Amino acid sequence: MTLLLEAVCKSYGGHAVVQDLSYALEPGTVVALVGHNGAGKTTQIKMMLGLTRPDSGRIEVLGGDPRRPETRRHLGYLPESVQFHPGFTGRETLAFHARLKGLPEAQDALLDRVGLIEAAGRAVRGYSKGMRQRLGLAQALLGAPRLLLLDEPTSGLDPALRRELYGLVADLAAQGTTVLMSSHALTELDGHAERVIVLNRGRKIADGTLAELRRLAGLPARLTARVGGVLRRIAVNEAEKAPTLRALLAEGAEGITLEDPSLDDIYAHFLRREAA
Numbered sequence: 352m353t354l355l356l357e358a359v360c361k362s363y364g365g366h367a368v369v370q371d372l373s374y375a376l377e378p379g380t381v382v383a384l385v386g387h388n389g390a391g392k393t394t395q396i397k398m399m400l401g402l403t404r405p406d407s408g409r410i411e412v413l414g415g416d417p418r419r420p421e422t423r424r425h426l427g428y429l430p431e432s433v434q435f436h437p438g439f440t441g442r443e444t445l446a447f448h449a450r451l452k453g454l455p456e457a458q459d460a461l462l463d464r465v466g467l468i469e470a471a472g473r474a475v476r477g478y479s480k481g482m483r484q485r486l487g488l489a490q491a492l493l494g495a496p497r498l499l500l501l502d503e504p505t506s507g508l509d510p511a512l513r514r515e516l517y518g519l520v521a522d523l524a525a526q527g528t529t530v531l532m533s534s535h536a537l538t539e540l541d542g543h544a545e546r547v548i549v550l551n552r553g554r555k556i557a558d559g560t561l562a563e564l565r566r567l568a569g570l571p572a573r574l575t576a577r578v579g580g581v582l583r584r585i586a587v588n589e590a591e592k593a594p595t596l597r598a599l600l601a602e603g604a605e606g607i608t609l610e611d612p613s614l615d616d617i618y619a620h621f622l623r624r625e626a627a
């Protein structure tokens with residue numbers, strides 16, 4: 352087990368931020384923590400890094416206490432808003448972080464891996480948001496971590512860069528790295544996270560693959576068709592799909608479209624269910 356949380360609770364000033372949270376991550380998996388602003392995602396990551404402690408419950412990282420230096424050496428972390436010294440070049444920045452981790456300073460292979468090798472000699476002040484994020488990722492990958500914690504890694508990235516980042520994450524996972532990333536939205540995780548843990552006010556409200564979450568939500572699909580010139584919109588559950596389609600075809604329906612509930616609909620469903 353790469354990561355284990357057991358009945359973890361954390362409050363700030365009497366306000367519960369993480370409540371009775373339990374989950375475990377298997378090695379080599381890509382898991383997303385999804386929740387709105389303030390759902391407690393960053394607080395969990397900070398506890399995994401040993402930067403703050405749970406009030407109660409247990410966190411085990413790579414089989415031990417997250418505050419042990421041997422554990423920390425195998426952790427990579429990309430903070431939500433990554434800050435670097437603007438006067439340093441990309442190469443100098445990475446060398447500085449490598450030194451902090453007790454690693455050799457020359458890390459050009461990593462700069463190459465994140466697509467920054469050509470800009471490695473330029474000062475970070477001239478880097479775009481995407482380039483800074485790549486540098487942040489290179490910093491997180493120093494020392495080939497076994498657990499990579501990425502706090503909202505795609506926020507502010509354009510779709511092409513986002514795809515690239517997810518590609519890198521998939522390569523890392525294929526090599527055995529466990530990746531836990533936080534996100535605001537379910538939609539962009541399609542095809543990129545094997546498992547999603549949905550959080551609301553510090554509590555886990557759903558946990559599974561996106562396909563499982565779809566099934567659990569049980570939301571109807573939307574069938575649209577034109578019958579005799581009249582547009583019909585019908586909500587159908589899984590069992591009703593085929594018979595309704597057959598009936599529509601028998602009536603000579605045209606322009607039939609079938610739309611499954613979007614991941615946003617599913618996310619909203621879990622939040623609504625929780626509020627009820």
Ligand SMILES: Nc1ncnc2c1ncn2[C@@H]1O[C@H](COP(=O)(O)OP(=O)(O)OP(=O)(O)O)[C@@H](O)[C@H]1O
Pocket residue numbers: 363364368386387388389390391392393394395431
């Ligand atoms: N050090 C702290 N002291 C007091 N309150 C804190 C502290 N850190 C976090 N909080 C509060 O805990 C709650 C959860 O914060 P956290 O940063 O974990 O959420 P998040 O899910 O990462 O949100 P976001 O998506 O906005 O980054 C928020 O209400 C926040 O204000």
